[in-house]
Amino acid sequence: GESVGLHLPTLSVQEGDNSIINCAYSNSASDYFIWYKQESGKGPQFIIDIRSNMDKRQGQRVTVLLNKTVKHLSLQIAATQPGDSAVYFCAESLPGGGYQKVTFGTGTKLQVIP
Amino acid sequence: NAGVTQTPKFQVLKTGQSMTLQCAQDMNHNSMYWYRQDPGMGLRLIYYSASEGTTDKGEVPNGYNVSRLNKREFSLRLESAAPSQTSVYFCASSMTDATDTQYFGPGTRLTVL
Numbered sequence: 001g002e003s004v005g006l007h008l009p010t011l012s013v014q015e016g017d018n019s020i021i022n023c024a025y026s027n028s029a030s031d032y033f034i035w036y037k038q039e040s041g042k043g044p045q046f047i048i049d050i051r052s053n054m055d056k057r058q059g060q061r062v063t064v065l066l067n068k069t070v071k072h073l074s075l076q077i078a079a080t081q082p083g084d085s086a087v088y089f090c091a092e093s094l095p096g097g098g099y100q101k102v103t104f105g106t107g108t109k110l111q112v113i114p
Numbered sequence: 115n116a117g118v119t120q121t122p123k124f125q126v127l128k129t130g131q132s133m134t135l136q137c138a139q140d141m142n143h144n145s146m147y148w149y150r151q152d153p154g155m156g157l158r159l160i161y162y163s164a165s166e167g168t169t170d171k172g173e174v175p176n177g178y179n180v181s182r183l184n185k186r187e188f189s190l191r192l193e194s195a196a197p198s199q200t201s202v203y204f205c206a207s208s209m210t211d212a213t214d215t216q217y218f219g220p221g222t223r224l225t226v227l
Contacts, residue, residue, distance in 0.1 A: 008154075032213050043118070043204050043218030044157070089156065093213045102212045104156030 008087060010109045019077040021108045023090035028071060030092035030103075035064060035075045038107070039086045047075070047088075077110075085112045116140055118219035120205050126225045127195040135190040135222050137205030145208045146188035147172075147216065148180060150201040157204065163188055164211070195226045 013019045025033065031052040036044040050057045050064045050073075057064050063076040073090050089107035118139045127133055139146065144165050149157040159172030163182040177199060179191045188207075192199060203222045208214040 034215075041220075043206075043220050044216075045218070046215050049215070091156075102159075104158075106154060106156050 008107055008109045010111060012111045012113055013080045014113050015080060015082060017080055019075075019080045019084070019110055021075045021077075021088045021110065023073040023075075023105055023108075025071050025073055025090065025092040025105075026103065027092060027094060028068070029094055031095045032093040033064070033066060033073050034091045034093075035062075035073075036089055036091065036104075037084075037086045038089070044089070080110075080112050082112045082114055085110055118205055118207055118217050120203075120219035120222050122222060123220065124223050126227065127192075128227050129196060131195050132191070132193050133195065133224075134192075135203055135205075135224075136187070137189065137219060138187045139205075139207040139217070140186065141207060141209075141217065142185070143207035143209050143217075144185070145211060145214075146182065147206040147208075147212070148178070148188070148190045149204045149206065150174065151204060151221075152201050160190065160203075162212070192224075195224075197226045200224060200226045 034049045035047040037047050038044045048059045048062050048064050050066050055066050061078045065074045087107040087109050089105045091102055091104045094101040121136045147162045148160040151157050158174050160178050161172050161180040163169045166185045169180050181189045205219040206216040208216045
């Protein structure tokens, strides 16, 4: 899951297995959530998003689940591939679309074992 | 379509030196952002620009200035670099505001000695 410490939590997954990356968000008023993927030496890349009026959203090989009761977000990656190795982090946004209202998590490192 | 480009990729400065980080986007986006990313911390917003000609402070603006030169370009200037500004800097852009999908550049790794 997410960490606010200096060391990123690491998830090691066998190639072909499913991965689940967790995120605990901080503000119960947040109404928009985004997952980013960041490969080594590159900028963050948008993966999938979800609004608070939904509890599940699916993309290509990825699914985001939102549990507002416990302020928890998860990213599921199906049939994990070596190219999925990266740091994944979530972001939350407060209502109103304010520019300063997006808070980014610190991330989880996903290692795919061939 | 290059997306968001940043220059330089790497830079080493001595304390007190100045430099400007350049950012450009070719997606006709209205909003642009500068973030810094430090180990163990999430991206933190330094400055943003909601539209051409406007700029506003983010979470950590001290020690930085910005210029939205035109719709495409948004530069970040360090007037007198300090070791605390050692970080990786990312520029991003979005069509509307920060809750719209943000597209990030490849980053500039800055070391201040």
